[in-house]
Amino acid sequence: MTRACRPLLCALLAVLLIAGCSGGPPSPSPAPSRWQPRPGTPWQWQLDGRADPASADVPVYDIDGFENSADDVERLHRDGRKVICYINAGAWESFRPDQAGFPAAVRGAPNGWHGERWLDIRRLDVLRPLMEKRFDMCREKGFDAVEPDLLDAYLNDTGFPLTAGHQLAYNRMIARIAHDRGLSVGLKNDLPQIPELVRDFDFAVNEECAQYGECGRLTPFVRAGKAVFHVEYALATGDFCAQARRLGLSSMRKRLELDGWRQPC
Template sequence: MRRPLPLLAGLLLLATACTGVPGPDPKTTEEGRWRPAPGLGWQWQLSGRLDPTVDVPVYDIDGFDHPASTVADLHRRGRKVICYLSTGAWEDFRPDADDFPKTLLGKGNGWEGERWLDIRRTDLLGPLMAKRLDMCRDKGFDAVEPDNMDGYRNRTGFPLTAADQLRYNRLLASMAHDRGLAVGLKNDLDQIPKLLPDFDFAVNEQCAEYDECGRLAPFTAAGKAVFHVEYELTTDQFCPQARKLGLGSMRKRYELDAWREPC
């Protein structure tokens, strides 16, 4: 699961905002892909037993941990469902962990069992990520949240550049779209101006705490949702700004369990 690390939080971008919870969002692109609109309420749960009863139009859950039946149940409840995947870091607890060549594995990213990936090696990573995206599609997810999308801003053990990151992020977006999945930009605020056309929404943590929420305005201006959480601030500290910016915001615990406090 992905949460901001205390030592790296200044580099991790996650937008927070508080808005009222609109009804289900049926909007799709001309290609038939879901395109979430600004201000949608959401639930982000990556740990604990899933609570499917939260009255919001969007759920973001772990792609590996949940079967197709869970996605189908959420659909019956009127929810769109986002598939969480780590695409920029290797996790030793995933069922496909042994498929990753050791040459791809860099330094730890601060979470137990996780190491940055050499995103330059799209010849090796492309097929691995294709299988993961196939899993999301086959389970019936509507969208994907690829995590660890800003390795070039961190000490990965590889000389990654901004150009490397743009290339990799665009590849993931294209692969998701090829499978009929919407795709969200996680972190990587600096590259929003260049990546905005490639992504359907954004997922962000703690943009209010680090005074960065305004940098997500291009998404909402383009009619694209920003799903945002804060951990340290209270809702009265970040919700007013979130509402003005059109963010879909809530307060969560770092473990990203079922608890939430929406704006």
């Protein structure tokens, strides 16, 4: 007569039997990948008010995160577009609904735009939760990516003794906040630190590299298969588009107010 197995041994045998029949335990599902815009992807950049989906027939829209709703984002998604959430990561803005959350101690010198002051990016402990809330807003509205503006404070007269090291630490923190939420993130300007940051960011956004003869410094992003979204304000398209195409940039001319008007290369 066969003896009954002990309960613990029976359970172990059952697990082994099931695993043997199924070829082993199921593999974990892969994490969803972030959107990765490719070099040369056409785009529209409109920060003046709500997005106008008829302003450009392009696959990417970069719009203001505060001034656009989840419905605005969904409308662009229905048209097959990816949508980037613009937020200011380097300056306090007096006109934003969360402006009271920024302590006076982290507000520095005016940055030249009405109602804005540079932030003390050394204070990661203060700025991290504030930026996390802004990125949470982008995620909750359905955005695919974030464009955090003013990531080159150390190159400006901010009222704080900022160094390149402070900026690297802050920019990497910003990238981690985005990635932790499944969002792609773009490096805005900050050309000197591209070699150190190209691995941390999913694309770049640049203003006026052609005017200042600096577009070649963005090639690490293109070589990595990452888009460079680029605008010029003062130059005519004939003055920069040939170089932009040669370098693989996604280039256009815009008015400084960043309304719906554009002249693409």
